[in-house]
Amino acid sequence: MAGKFLVSITSAKNDTDKATVGFVVANAAVASGQETVIFLSTEGVRLSQNGYADDITEPGFKPLKDLMAMFVEGGGQIWVCSPCFKKRELDENALVKDATIVGGAKMVEFISQGAGSVSY
Amino acid sequence: MNKIPDISEALEVAQSLDGGESGCGELLLEMKFKLRAVPAGEILEVITVDAGAPEDLPAWCRLTGNTLLGKRNLDARRTAYFIKKEEH
Numbered sequence: 118m119a120g121k122f123l124v125s126i127t128s129a130k131n132d133t134d135k136a137t138v139g140f141v142v143a144n145a146a147v148a149s150g151q152e153t154v155i156f157l158s159t160e161g162v163r164l165s166q167n168g169y170a171d172d173i174t175e176p177g178f179k180p181l182k183d184l185m186a187m188f189v190e191g192g193g194q195i196w197v198c199s200p201c202f203k204k205r206e207l208d209e210n211a212l213v214k215d216a217t218i219v220g221g222a223k224m225v226e227f228i229s230q231g232a233g234s235v236s237y
Numbered sequence: 238m239n240k241i242p243d244i245s246e247a248l249e250v251a252q253s254l255d256g257g258e259s260g261c262g263e264l265l266l267e268m269k270f271k272l273r274a275v276p277a278g279e280i281l282e283v284i285t286v287d288a289g290a291p292e293d294l295p296a297w298c299r300l301t302g303n304t305l306l307g308k309r310n311l312d313a314r315r316t317a318y319f320i321k322k323e324e325h
Binding site (some may be wrong): 140141142145146148150151177178179190191 | 258259261262263265266268269270293296297300301302
């Protein structure tokens with residue numbers, strides 16, 4: 118019973134608990150056969166940069182870099198908010214594997230196709 | 238609350254996953270990856286201490302179209318769940 122599921126993550130090192138749990142829930146969705154997208158916006162876009170998450174490990178959870186790698190290996194997609202990325206002057210050449218910079222229309226299109234969503 | 242049948246008899250399992258302290262999406266993705274090595278019709282054993290598993294694993298099986306055959310309590314913390322991989 119494949120469906121669409123979007124997890125919005127708006128935190129990075131400013132709230133590592135939210136950033137981590139967002140990926141854990143996204144992993145539950147992708148593990149359950151859902152077409153799953155993580156949408157990184159506002160501070161969350163920092164997670165799109167290679168190496169940024171390497172030192173984030175919440176007690177009781179796997180390291181965030183491992184959760185991110187598992188998500189992509191499981192078939193999940195990472196979308197990165199274009200204006201949020203630009204505002205922070207991040208590096209397009211340093212995106213983590215399979216991350217894609219997108220505009221809001223891409224997310225709106227996905228949700229309008231019937232995706233459920235949850236925000237962290 | 239889902240009622241998961243208790244299984245007392247020995248089952249032949251194709252693969253076993255000791256999830257340790259993992260739960261939620263961490264455990265479920267490990268299950269997804271492990272299930273790749275299980276032929277259709279055969280059984281994956283998942284051992285976990287996760288308190289959410291009694292609700293999460295039945296939901297995961299419904300979503301993925303596999304069958305939760307039952308569970309066995311191994312000790313005070315650890316439970317083994319037996320999942321039959323279905324043809325898709």
